[in-house]
Amino acid sequence: MAILSVDNSKCISCGICEKSCKFQGVKIENKYPIFNDNCTFCFECITACPTSAITVLGLEKKEFDTTLWSGVMVYLEIKDNILSEVSKELIGKARELANTLSEKVFGVVINHNINLEELKTCGVDTVFVAEGEQFADFKLDLVGDCLHSIIEKVKPSIFLVGATNQGKTIVPYISVKCETGMTADCTSLEIDKNGNLIQIRPAFGGNIMAEILTENSRPQIATVREKIFKITVDVKTQAEIVKVQGLEVVSKYDVLKIVKKAVDSDISHAKILIAIGNGVKKKEEIAVFQKLADEIGGELCSSRALVEAGLMPQSRQVGLSGKAVSADLMFAFGISGSAQFLAGVGGVKTLIAINADPDANIMTIANHGIVADIFQTSAEVLLSLRKK
């Protein structure tokens, strides 16, 4: 684990490190800086220090025998007592990667009241099951420590997790425990010529695709959002179920009360989507498109521009920092087609873009482009729907 260290013989007690820190991660005490748990290792203070007194310890490359690790493991998340969609999508991808490596596919599930029959045919070779009442409510330390023990025993080379709320919570915990790297929100996964996992994801605001390797530690951990990969189940495979027992893990949390969020329909699963962008400027204008969505039997969603303007909820944002969608039909009203927006529409079968600008980027990827005013077009579509 890396830590920051100060060479007191170089430190001139100027306090610049404390002032440069945005996280209150360092305080000057008795003339010299003391780092605390708020530190996020952003390294701003190292750059700011005029005498180069601050250094990082623990970043030395350690020898690590990657040959002891083999197989692709998928975190099987259970939602409403059944295997989540994203877990099924990841199993298909895991099988593809494992075939390239000539290795096995493992599943791991930690929950209460698990349907073992479903897991036997989910397409993996072996499922490691930790079951018990203590897992009924998701507690990070309990599930995390249990998962860490299983990973240390099974030693999978690759560990894939859905980028769900649960997945995003657990992966950093496991990554720290295993002292290995992780890549969030991958959009593609491949194997390089040395058998390493190439974790591909948009970077720098979606303008480039970064290829990330975890060469010197294991497992190679990647999260993937729902709808990025397709479900392809190997129905011939009957999974061996291995019940994991004797894990002595305790939680420091007590769940006192669970407050359910109001349920909003999930745009990731919608078959028809009406997407609106910056061409819509006011709350009252949204009603027109909501009406259109209702009459056509679709869901309303938007670009980030409208979420930032406070006109649409984040749960309905499509794109890199929103949701990936895979509708059969999507209308994009007044959306320019930024790389970040397009990162979420790769799974859409038919995209119809309506935009006043014939040169808008979205016109280059839409199946049909209509150069027109969005309000006029939406009114015409509504009218023609009502005539039918």
Ligand SMILES: Cc1cc2nc3c(=O)[nH]c(=O)nc-3n(C[C@H](O)[C@H](O)[C@H](O)COP(=O)(O)OP(=O)(O)OC[C@H]3O[C@@H](n4cnc5c(N)ncnc54)[C@H](O)[C@@H]3O)c2cc1C
């Ligand atoms: C790290 C990062 C992550 C991001 N993540 C996302 C993301 O997940 N999703 C996302 O959407 N964006 C995301 N963005 C923002 C993205 O870069 C764009 O700013 C955003 O997508 C623009 O939204 P827009 O297309 O609605 O708006 P604009 O780019 O402003 O386009 C509006 C379009 O509407 C057309 N128009 C306007 N009025 C009318 C009219 N009356 N009739 C017809 N056409 C009209 C215009 O010609 C224009 O093409 C992200 C940015 C960063 C840096």
Ligand code: SF4
């Ligand atoms: S590394 Fe970043 S967060 Fe940590 S003390 Fe320095 S400036 Fe603050």
Ligand code: SF4
């Ligand atoms: S910025 Fe450098 S010299 Fe100044 S107090 Fe911090 S460590 Fe010391």
